[in-house]
Amino acid sequence: MTADRESAPSAHIPVMLAEVMAELAPKPGERIVDATFGGGGYTRAILGAGAQVIGIDRDPDAVARGRAITEPGFTMVEGTFGAMDTHLAALGLETVDGVVLDVGVSSFQLDQAERGFSFRFDGPLDMRMGADGPTAADICNRADVSDLAHLLRTFGEERHAGRVARAIVAARPLASTAELAAVCERALKPGPGIHPATRTFQALRIAVNDELNELARGLAAAERILSNGGRLVVVAFHSLEDRIVKRFLAERAGAGGGSRHMPVVSGPAASFAPSAKRALSAGEAEAARNPRARSAKLRAATRTDAPALPLDLTALVPNVRLKGI
CATH class of the missing domain: 1.10.150.170 (Putative methyltransferase TM0872, insert domain)
Known part of the structure; x- marks a missing residue:
């Protein structure tokens, strides 16, 4: 895996913004969840495309930054992204057209x-x-x-x-x-x-921060709230995160069954259609400009009309128990 790298203090730069926007493809009037608001880089770009945005973050500082945005069509929610379906229900919403996740630690957090x-x-x-x-x-x-x-x-x-x-x-x-x-x-x-x-x-x-379980819960919550044709875009920064995203999307796409020795066993209908077989990486120019982008991996998928599947955390997340903590 690539361990988290700490770089010199800098202003927030949204990682792989062009690639995220291309996969998310927000349109005027659509509702998009920026489930890890952070510095709001993705949110501002999505708002600029004419879509509405629900920003979610559990970091009080990020929430304060979000609540300073007065642009029409933006709502800031304090909470975990693993419960995004609950947050949307509290707003009277059942489905959205897109979800973007930029997981891990932010430059703001590292610099404080x-x-x-x-x-x-x-x-x-x-x-x-x-x-x-x-x-x-x-x-x-x-x-x-x-x-x-x-x-x-x-x-x-x-x-x-x-x-x-x-x-x-x-x-x-x-x-x-x-x-x-x-x-x-x-x-x-x-x-x-x-x-x-x-x-x-x-x-x-x-x-x-229970980050890996939270990521798995967030992926499952996105599956529940995305409408048919809705887009999921996830940017991860080390292999533990990316592995969870890869496994989740492969399972939801119905991948991995059968060989010439073992027949394919039919299972639930695919709830996601991945947009590419492999993760996208930041380009050389961005990686040179922004050290945080060097280890970034982007995976994207489109929601189908199949029902959401139950989440099996034990199949996705390594188990670590700390007695007495």
């Missing part, structure tokens, strides 16, 4: 030291996208060493997860990002490539 997402700044070891639930410090200071190692190995794909977990436990209590970064540096020794703390910070952030 007080949020605790980044090892580039010294701040509280928090990492919560919302305002509730356990923090990264809670996990570091309470999880036993085996659970912590499993978390780092699964969500960060840290090859030396056991070594880092033991170092974290030995250094307890940890309260700041600088303290955790220093622990990782002592455990792994800085060298060429990504910073020694990169995979640990990624794993903790995913666990704190």
